[in-house]
Amino acid sequence: MCYGALTKGTQALWLEVLIAARRLGVADALEQQLRQSQAERYGWVLNQFPILPPKAYRWVPEMLEISKTLQSAGMTPKMFEGAADIYRFVAGTSLGKETPEKRDKTRDGKDVVRLLAKEQGPS
Numbered sequence: 001m002c003y004g005a006l007t008k009g010t011q012a013l014w015l016e017v018l019i020a021a022r023r024l025g026v027a028d029a030l031e032q033q034l035r036q037s038q039a040e041r042y043g044w045v046l047n048q049f050p051i052l053p054p055k056a057y058r059w060v061p062e063m064l065e066i067s068k069t070l071q072s073a074g075m076t077p078k079m080f081e082g083a084a085d086i087y088r089f090v091a092g093t094s095l096g097k098e099t100p101e102k103r104d105k106t107r108d109g110k111d112v113v114r115l116l117a118k119e120q121g122p123s
Helices: 002-024 025-037 041-053 053-072 080-093 107-120
Strands: none
Touching: 002 025, 002 041, 002 053, 002 080, 002 107, 025 041, 041 053, 041 107, 053 080
């Protein structure tokens, strides 16, 4: 649970913030800052995004289980309930309805963010 929290939970946080930055019109400024200060992490997450959408539906219950696990350890469950919301949103999009085998393999991480930013977001 802790490993999944760090890997898939991190991806959910990055995805949410990058989508928000695009919707707020600050994506280019954020990218510039990330390339200067977090280039390795930014590159890692962008490499994860192309394969994420078709798997998002499976990660919703995993995030909810992580939230319960953390709550049992006296931590807040809310961060991973939020991660579940992000994955639920992604799963409901056209990208989320693709299969891993039939996804557009030319789509990169920035394309994923751009396309998801155009979709109706979680409420």
